[in-house]
Amino acid sequence: MTITFFGTSAGKPTKQRNLSAIALRYEQKNEWYLIDCGEATQHQIMKSDYRLGKLTKIFITHLHGDHCYGLPGLLSSRIMENISTPLEIYGPKGIKEYLENIKKLTKIKLLDYTEIIEICDKSDSTSCHEDNGTKFNFDTFDVEVISLDHGITTFAYCFFEHISNGSIDVKGLESIGIMSGKIYGDLKKGKTVLLNDGTKIEPKEFLLEPIRGRRVIIAGDNCKPDILGDRLNNLDLLVHEATFTQEVFENLEEKVKHTTAKQLAIAAQNGGVKNLIATHISPRYIKNPAKLQNDINLLDKEIEKYFKGNYFIANDFDAFLLDRKSFELKKL
């Protein structure tokens, strides 16, 4: 699967970083999903090889503007491009009112072919009046929704891919002279095949091992990465905010509910995460800043110090491949 960052800035855009938006694509599916949609996400998509017509699900982590102000424009462009692919939008309670108000006032067909699914925040029994659960089952993966700690209802979305049936051992079958697509298909379905010469071929002899699904968590803003608990254990990929370095955070005049690079690295290390991508970087961090404490490299060093797995700090348009078999993460 591929994870592409359309925006990696916290709060407001900079010349280098746009606001939160992440594309997720499973190689076996001819569609893609968007997690968060800050202002100008449609502009970033336009610069990439992703197309709005193949976007079928949007997951919004929370309703702060830097994560959702790009939704109305993206939906509006869908309508103007006559896209009629069904689109599902998942998000916290309030997202429906947000989009329906805008639709009403701007008097355009903003929500055609679109379904909005509001999610309960279980920590707040009054926050949801719809009977949506916190787990969604799709054909090849499930999405579990975890409430985070950010002062406003905020979610992490856990993309847990289903185990895939073992594929056919084509090389093995070819080595005994069997090249027929029909036989391959029957074996894949679990049928015993009787050859013309009377030989019986049992499926279990020529099916490779099933492959476990990839487990990926993409979290919204959050000041307690530990809240993800056991789900971090052997997690193939955690994408999580690291808005500040520890030093800058400790000197902030007003405390904010964000995670530091150090806190994220420690939580990922203790939890047992295999691959980590830090994003949602405060606009203060740049290359060669006037104040040394705002050097983007300090975030990197802080993670390196406390996390021993494979990690990256995301930049806009960075794309990562999480391999289906090796479960290794590499930057494309």
Next chain:
Amino acid sequence: MTITFFGTSAGKPTKQRNLSAIALRYEQKNEWYLIDCGEATQHQIMKSDYRLGKLTKIFITHLHGDHCYGLPGLLSSRIMENISTPLEIYGPKGIKEYLENIKKLTKIKLLDYTEIIEICDKSDSTSCHEDNGTKFNFDTFDVEVISLDHGITTFAYCFFEHISNGSIDVKGLESIGIMSGKIYGDLKKGKTVLLNDGTKIEPKEFLLEPIRGRRVIIAGDNCKPDILGDRLNNLDLLVHEATFTQEVFENLEEKVKHTTAKQLAIAAQNGGVKNLIATHISPRYIKNPAKLQNDINLLDKEIEKYFKGNYFIANDFDAFLLDRKSFELKKL
């Protein structure tokens, strides 16, 4: 005064053109104004030499998304940059509900230091419950609001600069040996000055001629440019949409309330406009298109054929100077 285009596309952004947003700055004032604010206007501002802290008035022509979806993000960035310059937002009824709903749902201080002034559409007596007129008087200019024809309440904003008092004839005064700032100031105020040698200096002898104010109309989407009536007569500058060429417009399956380049050119010519800038260009028009009818040059040729004054087709980041004395428009 300078008019800078942050966006010139109709409906949706393209790789070359962002959505409607125009900056207006009078050289004698240390502030600037924004007319319309499509998505990612704050991104365009960031790429220019305009600063949010000097933006004091926003005029929204209408509530279609391509003219206003950039407002929440721009306001949000103002708050994050701790800008406390008062900001006035003028727009049709509904703009207050639009912004207040977003403020409520995203739970941030979106509207601090901001006043929203909703404007009556006089053609619809039910559309406004506030007693705002359709003319606003500021210190050096007035803004008259004209209702256009676009299917949704849409305005043109007419920026009519006040006549400026004649400035002091410094060269003339210097030629008779008078260099005193105090004397210049008294003459400017209309006082007669008595010199030490008994000479009387009358203000009218050393005040240059007053300069008439520049008259500029920036119109929102509109299918009837004639609706601007006598205001077009000797108008220094009309900025108006020309979404389509005549040929493309006539072949549209669904008729839309927009102006063609031909219609705009004829209205500007008949009305007596001196300088014309066409903007809000349909995304179909590009350089070297696959279909010849979508050639951006056709818009230019259509205007050239019917309008004999000075004209431009705006591109993103084009800036134009309307000279204070010669009233000539030139591209910077």
